[in-house]
Amino acid sequence: MTATIIDGTALAAESRKETAERVTAFTRAYGWAPGLATVLIGDDPASEVYVRRKRKAAAEAGLEDFHHHLPADASHPQVAALIGELAEDPRVSGILLQLPLPAGLDRYALVDLIPVEKDVDGLTTASQGLLARGLPGLRPCTPSGVIRMLDSAGVRLDGAEAVVIGRSELVGHPAAELLLRRGATVTIAHSRTRALAEVTRRAEVLIAAAGIPGLVTAEHVRPGAAVIDVGIHRTDSGLTGDVRFAEVSRTAGWITPVPGGVGPMTIAMLLANTITAAENAAYAAIR
Numbered sequence: 001m002t003a004t005i006i007d008g009t010a011l012a013a014e015s016r017k018e019t020a021e022r023v024t025a026f027t028r029a030y031g032w033a034p035g036l037a038t039v040l041i042g043d044d045p046a047s048e049v050y051v052r053r054k055r056k057a058a059a060e061a062g063l064e065d066f067h068h069h070l071p072a073d074a075s076h077p078q079v080a081a082l083i084g085e086l087a088e089d090p091r092v093s094g095i096l097l098q099l100p101l102p103a104g105l106d107r108y109a110l111v112d113l114i115p116v117e118k119d120v121d122g123l124t125t126a127s128q129g130l131l132a133r134g135l136p137g138l139r140p141c142t143p144s145g146v147i148r149m150l151d152s153a154g155v156r157l158d159g160a161e162a163v164v165i166g167r168s169e170l171v172g173h174p175a176a177e178l179l180l181r182r183g184a185t186v187t188i189a190h191s192r193t194r195a196l197a198e199v200t201r202r203a204e205v206l207i208a209a210a211g212i213p214g215l216v217t218a219e220h221v222r223p224g225a226a227v228i229d230v231g232i233h234r235t236d237s238g239l240t241g242d243v244r245f246a247e248v249s250r251t252a253g254w255i256t257p258v259p260g261g262v263g264p265m266t267i268a269m270l271l272a273n274t275i276t277a278a279e280n281a282a283y284a285a286i287r
């Protein structure tokens with residue numbers, strides 16, 4: 001068997017186009033463009049690259065760019081005051097606090113200052129509570145991208161056996177919640193899971209988000225499964241994922257590449273969340 005490749009680059013382009021159309025319609029209707037505020041603290045090079053990419057994609061979709069870069073020694077009250085200003089600013093539809101934060105800042109306390117209706121990363125306690133209860137809300141971007149990829153490929157989730165490798169609050173745990181809400185029978189594997197391959201071989205849908213390069217081999221994969229590789233690792237020979245693409249492609253039914261898989265979808269979902277937040281706020285104001 002040779003797996004069908006789910007092309008995240010193409011799907012993300014389609015999603016960004018849809019978002020740009022919604023932004024244009026919003027701007028025509030209300031006379032102003034919704035804005036995405038990005039808050040970067042410190043000089044972590046990887047974070048700088050991620051934020052630059054997010055701002056560029058947001059600008060291309062027609063969103064206003066409100067960027068703030070604070071020094072690594074910014075204090076909790078300084079960051080809190082900035083988030084407070086952005087929370088109050090009606091031109092800011094979404095707020096993204098780039099993680100990780102420099103040592104000494106409490107990420108949970110700071111993230112939770114973002115109002116739930118502007119939480120375009122879906123990481124506040126309130127957003128995660130809405131997700132856990134299955135109530136409407138802004139969902140974390142990477143897991144939303146994963147679901148969108150599975151849907152685009154026509155992978156059936158209702159009643160499917162799904163295994164998520166990883167239980168982080170950013171990826172693994174919310175991905176499992178979203179799959180559960182879609183009717184999958186979900187197992188979450190993590191670093192303490194015994195006999196990982198035995199667990200993952202049950203999966204018709206396998207999400208790899210362990211952050212271990214090449215962890216998932218053909219031995220871990222049920223023939224015909226949909227395998228979504230969330231991992232991103234920079235190596236001397238370029239970017240690679242958690243899944244050994246060449247060998248797993250011969251067993252899986254669908255597979256996502258790295259690069260060109262989940263990565264582009266994450267940014268596309270951030271933009272989609274921002275226009276959704278703007279539309280929700282506009283409807284709430286006229287209701």
Ligand code: NAP
Pocket residue numbers: 142165166167168169170171172189190191192193196209210211212215230231232233262263264266
């Ligand atoms: P994380 O916070 O480090 O979480 C990793 C998870 O994997 C943990 O739950 C850990 O278990 C589990 N794990 C570690 N080793 C394992 C093993 N040998 N077997 C099974 N489970 C294992 O990482 P993350 O933030 O979720 O990110 C995961 C990966 O996705 C990283 O490579 C990251 O760069 C990538 N990522 C990509 C995107 C994108 O847009 N494509 C976005 C975000 C993250 P414990 O909980 O027991 O420690």
